[in-house]
Amino acid sequence: MxxxxxxxxxxxxxxxxxxxxxxxxxxxxxxxxxxxxxxxxxxxxxxxxxxxxxxxxxxxxxxxxxxxxxxxxxxxxxxxxxxxxxxxxxxxxxxxxxDPNYTEQKVVQKEQWDEIAEAILHLPIKYREVMILTFQQDMTQKQIAEATGTPLSTIKTRMQRARQLLREKADEGGIDPWIINK
Amino acid sequence: MDHQQIKEAINRQIGEDPLFTDKDKERFYKNKPNRRQRFPAAPKIVTVLLAFFVLSGPFYTFIKTDWFEQPSSPTQEEKEPVEETPPAPDPDPEEPTHVKVEKLKEVITSIPSKSKVKVAIDRFHGVEVEFEQSTKTENGNEYHLLESYYVFDRHNETGDSSAYIGPMPPTKDDFKRGDVEISLKLDWIESESHNLLREATLLYLSEEGDLIEENYSRSAYHGKFIKVKNPNEPVVMDDLILRSIARSVGKEPDNITKRDLLYLEELTINASHLSGIYEVDEDIEYFKAMQSLFVLKLNQAIIPGELLKEVPYLDQATFIGPTVDDLSRVKEGLQTITYLNLINSSFRGTAEDILELKSLNIVRVDPAVVPNYEDLQFEGMDVRW
The missing domain is CATH 1.10.1740.10 (RNA polymerase sigma factor, region 2, helix turn helix motif)
Structure with a gap:
């Protein structure tokens, strides 16, 4: 369509x-x-x-x-x-x-990716949305700007800031910083 | 960050099982507004009003009739009912053509109903000259396609008929003689629930005496008109590019006109059989005419940025062969593209070169030749190889 x-x-x-x-x-x-x-x-x-x-x-x-x-x-x-x-x-x-199965599943998987995904889901909404729409919905920054009604330059800044927040989270421990910089 | 791994991890966080199920559908259809029941009293009110008009008509006639007068002419009574439309202001017969064209374009781009278009056409005394109907079935649904041709004649002040009766579209001579001021072709899609204006094409003479064709397609060109000067003029270009265009539009190279350039959507120039690089050096007007060109593939060929920048909606570009070691020669013309494929090119530039393309979202490039490609990902670009 x-x-x-x-x-x-x-x-x-x-x-x-x-x-x-x-x-x-x-x-x-x-x-x-x-x-x-x-x-x-x-x-x-x-x-x-x-x-x-x-x-x-x-x-x-x-x-x-x-x-x-x-x-x-x-x-x-x-x-x-x-x-x-x-x-x-x-x-x-x-x-x-x-998901009720999540705890059990997490014990088995306990991967860095899950940690980072969880960290993304705990970001403030404006940073969370750019990360989710980029990674989970495969949307381009232009499409995100369109979908959220936000200027493209703001989306780019929020993306950078979101990564920075994740890096800070990594510094606090719990996430391997390598995975964010990868 | 690895795109796919993150995506999978986020989805694990949300839940492995599908969130969308048939229950969602059932719930929607259960709660979907029934458009006919939005105002349940409406049928009753309509019935009462109808009864009122039916009864008041004879009553009014009865009290107003002069029983001793001769009956009026039957022709006066049998006039066709006219569709109710808002009163149109009197058109200015001296209004320049380009002003009328702009007013028609405004109506066309407003996602109009049929009646709104009719009001605009009547206002400028447009006359329907030809129409063609066909039926199309898609996904089990039947649609009626209607193509209508109208002419607007400066001397036709009544809109009842036109001196010009076809064929459509009119030629440049028809415009020059003054038989036609503007010609308009409308393509409608008609279904049971609604009618949609799918496409519109306007033809008129510019003040300089050039024939101008403007085309609007509801699903393309960002809702804007595309325009070409003297659409029937033959295109004179180098043999290889002319053959490439001809292959794209399915015509003989000798028959390519500027109208073909206007509707050209994809262009592949393959010069791999030549010993050197094929450099396109043609009249800039031809590139200005390529207003539908969306996809460009250049194999051992290059179109300089100063020509490419005239192509307004170019979206995808692929370079193959030894033509773009960096993007300096073409970047000026690639500012609208969202997809760039350099995987089989000689590109040896940097991420910064690629980041200069402001609309780019997806790039195919060999990470081995762009060592700082992570910078592209950091900027949210999808890097593929």
């Missing part, structure tokens, strides 16, 4: 296509913002409804995935700013919301 053929789709077909092609990516990205599976499910539904309602406004300027991702990111940020989230965060622990 990218590029030249997206104009052929009705809003129902567009949502169906987005669910099939990008549903998993969108949900994983949403999760990295809200860190809660139930909230991820709810926000994902909101995102699908917004895509359904706004389909007429998709003019093909950006790639479909970037456009859908932008809606998801904005919805996540709205949620993080909301009073409901602020109340929830006091009682909700990110570790408790993880």
């Amino acid at each position: 990218s590029g030249h053929t997206q104009t052929h789709y009705t809003r129902e077909e567009a949502v169906e296509y987005i669910m099939d092609q990008y549903g998993e990516s969108l949900k994983r990205t949403i999760f990295t913002y809200v860190k809660n599976h139930h909230t991820t499910d709810d926000i994902f539904q909101d995102v699908l409804l917004q895509i359904y309602r706004k389909w007429d406004r998709f003019n093909g300027d950006s790639q479909l995935k970037t456009w859908a991702m932008r809606i998801a990111i904005n919805r996540c940020k709205d949620y993080l700013r909301s009073p409901i989230h602020r109340i929830k965060i006091a009682t909700d622990k990110w570790r408790e919301q993880k």
Whole structure:
């Protein structure tokens, strides 16, 4: 549906296509913002409804995935700013919301990559999002700028700062600094 | 950092099992707004209003009728109902062509409905000259494609008919004689739920007397018009580049026109059979015309940066052979590309050279020849080999 053929789709077909092609990516990205599976499910539904309602406004300027991702990111940020989230965060622990198999799995794998991924997920949101969108969603800096509505130069700076924070984390111990500089 | 390892680790952190399941789909379809039920009272209100109009018509006629007057002419009563459109301001007959063109372009790029386009065409007394319908099936859905040709004639002040009746598109002589001021071709995709303007092509004479073709495609060129001067003019270029263009557009080299350059999307120049490097040195106007060119592959050939920079939407470039030891000769023309393939080139430059390409996201380069390639990754560039 990218590029030249997206104009052929009705809003129902567009949502169906987005669910099939990008549903998993969108949900994983949403999760990295809200860190809660139930909230991820709810926000994902909101995102699908917004895509359904706004389909007429998709003019093909950006790639479909970037456009859908932008809606998801904005919805996540709205949620993080909301009073409901602020109340929830006091009682909700990110570790408790993880995959139940994770602890056992981690014992087995206990790799540096897992440590660094965990460190990324604990970065402040603006640094976390550039790292997640780069590494987990394979988005280019230009696409991230488009999806987050942030200037490209800011994205580049945030990327550098994110790496710097990870290096600091490595200096504190727990992560092999080599892996960040690699 | 290793991209794939990080990606896998982040995904492990989020969870190994898929987050997106059929339950998400079911939940969406269950909660999806039913557009027809957004205002449940609407059908009732429509029925009441309809009844009111049906009954009030005869009543009004009854009280207004002069029962002693002769009946009016049937032709007056059988006028076709006119589609309700906002009142259009009177057009200025002296309005220059380029102003009218800009106004039409504004409507075309606004993702218009059919009625909005009709209002704009009527305002300038445009007349439909030809149309062609076809049907296309894609993914099990049927779409109707409609191509409509319109002409705008400065002397046609009513919009009822035009002196010009075809063939379309009109020639430069038709414009020069004044038979046509502007010609417009619209491509619509029609489905049950909505109509979309897919493509539009305008032809008109510039003040300098050149025939100008402008094309808009909803899914390309960043939503902007691309433009070429004298589209039917034959292209005179060196044999190898002309044959390369001809291969791309599927025409004979002798028949290549400037219109072909406008719609040329990919260009591969393979000069590997020559003993030296093939250097392209052609009229800059031809490169200005290449406004759809997206992908460029040069094998033992080079196009200097000062020509390449005229290609506005170049996105991907591949260099093969001994043409770019560094990027100094071409970088000026590669500022729009997002993908650069140097893997089979003679490139021996540095990461800094590559970082000078401001839009670049993906580069294929041999890490053995760019020792500081990590700098590219540090800047968020995807480095592949």
